[in-house]
Amino acid sequence: MNALTSSPLLVAGALLLALSGARWSGARRAGASRPRLVSLTGRVLLNAGLLVAVQWVVVANATSTWLLLAVLGLPALFAAYALTRATTVTTLDPPTRDGHH
Numbered sequence: 355m356n357a358l359t360s361s362p363l364l365v366a367g368a369l370l371l372a373l374s375g376a377r378w379s380g381a382r383r384a385g386a387s388r389p390r391l392v393s394l395t396g397r398v399l400l401n402a403g404l405l406v407a408v409q410w411v412v413v414a415n416a417t418s419t420w421l422l423l424a425v426l427g428l429p430a431l432f433a434a435y436a437l438t439r440a441t442t443v444t445t446l447d448p449p450t451r452d453g454h455h
Contacts, residue, residue: 405429 412425 409425412421416422
């Protein structure tokens with residue numbers, strides 16, 4: 355397998371730095387002028403791009419099966435958790451006059 359050289363690490367680091375800088379500067383400029391949905395969509399796309407970039411570098415240069423499982427499995431677990439929380443209905447219905455729900 356390929357050894358992890360400095361070139362992919364430099365590219366990944368530069369990409370991470372550029373994207374995080376763009377995120378912070380965009381967050382400061384966003385204010386109330388832009389709709390919240392556009393801001394949320396931008397953040398989702400940025401984070402997805404960061405995940406794909408890191409995964410790409412690791413998959414292209416991985417020497418360990420455990421490393422592959424970690425870099426692909428952990429983001430999947432976080433995504434599954436977020437989707438489960440977003441789609442789970444947790445409401446508390448107020449009791450009726452006779453005390454039943």
